[in-house]
Amino acid sequence: MALVITLGVLASGSGTNFQAILDAVAAGRLDARVAVLVCNTPGAGAIERARRAGVEGVVLDHRAHASRAAFDAAVVDVLRARGVELVVLAGFMRLLTDVMLDAYPMRVVNIHPALLPSFPGTHAQKQALAYGVRVTGCTVHLVDRGTDTGPIVAQAAVAVGDDDDEESLRTRILAREHELLPRALQWFAEGRVTIEQAPGQRPRVRVRGAGPAPGVVEG
Numbered sequence: 001m002a003l004v005i006t007l008g009v010l011a012s013g014s015g016t017n018f019q020a021i022l023d024a025v026a027a028g029r030l031d032a033r034v035a036v037l038v039c040n041t042p043g044a045g046a047i048e049r050a051r052r053a054g055v056e057g058v059v060l061d062h063r064a065h066a067s068r069a070a071f072d073a074a075v076v077d078v079l080r081a082r083g084v085e086l087v088v089l090a091g092f093m094r095l096l097t098d099v100m101l102d103a104y105p106m107r108v109v110n111i112h113p114a115l116l117p118s119f120p121g122t123h124a125q126k127q128a129l130a131y132g133v134r135v136t137g138c139t140v141h142l143v144d145r146g147t148d149t150g151p152i153v154a155q156a157a158v159a160v161g162d163d164d165d166e167e168s169l170r171t172r173i174l175a176r177e178h179e180l181l182p183r184a185l186q187w188f189a190e191g192r193v194t195i196e197q198a199p200g201q202r203p204r205v206r207v208r209g210a211g212p213a214p215g216v217v218e219g
């Protein structure tokens with residue numbers, strides 16, 4: 001039986017991935033309690049989603065903090081005070097500092113709208129179109145000190161059509177994100193995610209008890 005993991009979700013925008021987490025919890029597909037939503041942009045849609053779901057929403061405007069580290073320290077205070085075990089970046093558009101990564105080492109999960117290591121950073125869909133790839137997708141990964149460089153937990157593929165534009169691709173990738181993120185979080189809730197690192201190699205995620213390709217969702 002899975003334990004109930006305590007999540008803290010960080011979002012900057014409309015919060016559809018946050019909503020997917022809330023929906024998965026409500027449907028019994030994700031054994032989690034969302035203790036708090038932290039949002040750095042006043043008025044963002046994610047805040048209203050938290051209110052509707054009865055989840056505490058905390059707005060911390062990054063512009064009101066003297067530095068990135070000071071902002072992260074304020075976020076960490078909020079998360080720790082609520083017993084958060086795993087931090088989820090669900091469309092959180094701020095780079096994290098060591099303050100957050102030292103407080104939650106290998107316990108910060110991000111969703112990115114591309115198949116990493118391709119197209120990290122911002123405008124991933126635009127980057128994919130500009131490059132002309134035939135397949136892109138989304139990636140759930142642990143956050144390390146680089147930009148979208150941390151160990152990969154799960155990926156889902158999305159085909160790129162000749163008529164796709166940034167918006168159509170964004171919409172199709174987002175639909176896959178909404179499936180992938182709650183599924184990957186459930187692996188954490190079940191305590192199945194471990195990190196292995198051979199000398200001189202990148203750290204790699206293993207998902208215990210999964211099939212031969214646990215991180216891949218076909219589509």
Ligand code: GAR
Nearest residue numbers: 013014015016017090091111112113
């Ligand atoms: C999602 O596509 C997410 O992958 C992306 O922002 C969007 C947020 O949508 N995140 C990044 O690009 C992080 N670098 P949402 O607010 O509707 O969940």
